[in-house]
Every structure is written in structure tokens, then in C-alpha cells.
Amino acid sequence: MQVDKQKLRELLDDHQTGHSEFQDDYLITWRHGGTIYGQYKQALRELYRRFRGLRELSCDREKLQIEIRQAEEKAQCCRAYKGQLAKVEFKRKTMQLEELERSFINTKREFMRFFQQASHLKSLVGELTPTRRKKLDREMWIHRTKTVVALDLLTMGRLSKSAYELLGALPAQMRKPVIEFIESDGKHIRDWYLNQSNDSNLEMLPAGESMDDLTLEYMEDDVNQLTTI
Helix, strand or coil, X not given: XXXXXXXXXXXXXXXXXXXXXXXXXHHHHHHHHCCHHHHHHHHHHHHHHHHHHXXXXXXXXXXXXXXXXXXXXXXXXXXXXXXXXXXXXXHHHHHHHHHHHHHHHHHHHHHHHHHHHHHHHHHHHCCCCHHHHHHHXXXXXXXXXXXXXXXHHHHCCCCCHHHHHHHHHCCHHHHHHHHHHHCCCHHHHHHHHHCCCCCCCHHHCCCHHHCCHHHHHHHHHHHHHHCXX
């Protein structure tokens, strides 16, 4: 069977590396965040990771472009084996640049999605004074502990060592609502875990693909400028 190059290109263009928008929203930010504040922290964590990735990829791209020009010049001026090896190196680095561009596009896509998430969640969290941050942080850890406890009770019928360790690390005032949760009936625990509301309204965010190219180009230029920092 002969592979049609155009068809292959179309198929590879449909291959999306990294996470899908659904994964970004629900299996990462909402699942690991819990409370709105927790989701905001998770979105910021993911945003920062992609920001660092874009800066690294931007530098890698510039370096590869220079190396490609060097290999091309060497292939033209060298003879015999050195020239042949330079041609192979030129081809290899050109393919590496193609893969890097694909990675850059997908990293930028995820960066923009987490930027959307963080901006939306920030509007819900509001100003983070030291006092408010402390309050929200405590609420987040109570929620996370209850989640660990609920999973243990629903799947094993008892608390695991890690759940006891997490519960024991909480101050007495924070431990009290979790203990009351543990002592409630199984139906209440199951309903709490399965019916946690996606009150962050992430599903209200527009699809990332709907953003105009100028926004993406602006963010790319901004990231390229920040590589000098």
C-alpha cells in the first residue's frame, strides 16, 4: 500500500499532542483544585508550567534555526563525507524544527486555555490579601481531606494510612468538620463526592479554538520578548 503524502499530512494535523480542552478544564483544574480557590491555584500552576515551556521552546527554535543554516552552509562548501554528513544533519535538524513547531503550537494552545481559566477564576476569587488567602487555603485543605476520606470510605470502607496522616496534620479546628463528615452515613458521603458542583463555571468559557489569531500572535510575541528576562 502506498501512503498518500497529502492524506498523511491531514491525519498528522489532526493529532493533538498534550491535553485536550476537556482534560485541561475538568481532569486537571477542576479535579485537582476542588474549591474555586484550589482551582485557581491549579490553573496558575499549569499556566506557569506552559509559560516556562514556551520560553524554552522559543530559545530552542532560534538555536535550531541557526544550526540548520550552519549545516546548510557546510553541506554546500564541504566535499565527500563531510558534505554528505552535513546534508544529513541539515535534514535531521529541519525535521526536529518541524516537531518543535508542533510542540510550540500545542503548548501555546494549553497556555491560552489555562490563561482563560485563571482569568475567569480570578474574577471569582477576588483580591488575595494575606488574611483572605489563609482562609481560602484552609477551606481548600479541608475539601481535599474530605475528598481523600470519601474515596477511601467508598472504595475500601475504611481510611487509609495516608488519609489518617493528612487528617492528623490538620489543626484541631480544621479537623473537626472532617471528623463530622467521616461520622456521617455512607449515603451522605457518596452523594457529597458524586454531586460536587462545578461551581467554577469552567464550561462557560469559550472554546480555545474560537479565539482570534491576533490574540495568539500577541501572546507568542510577548513570550518571545520575555525570553530576554
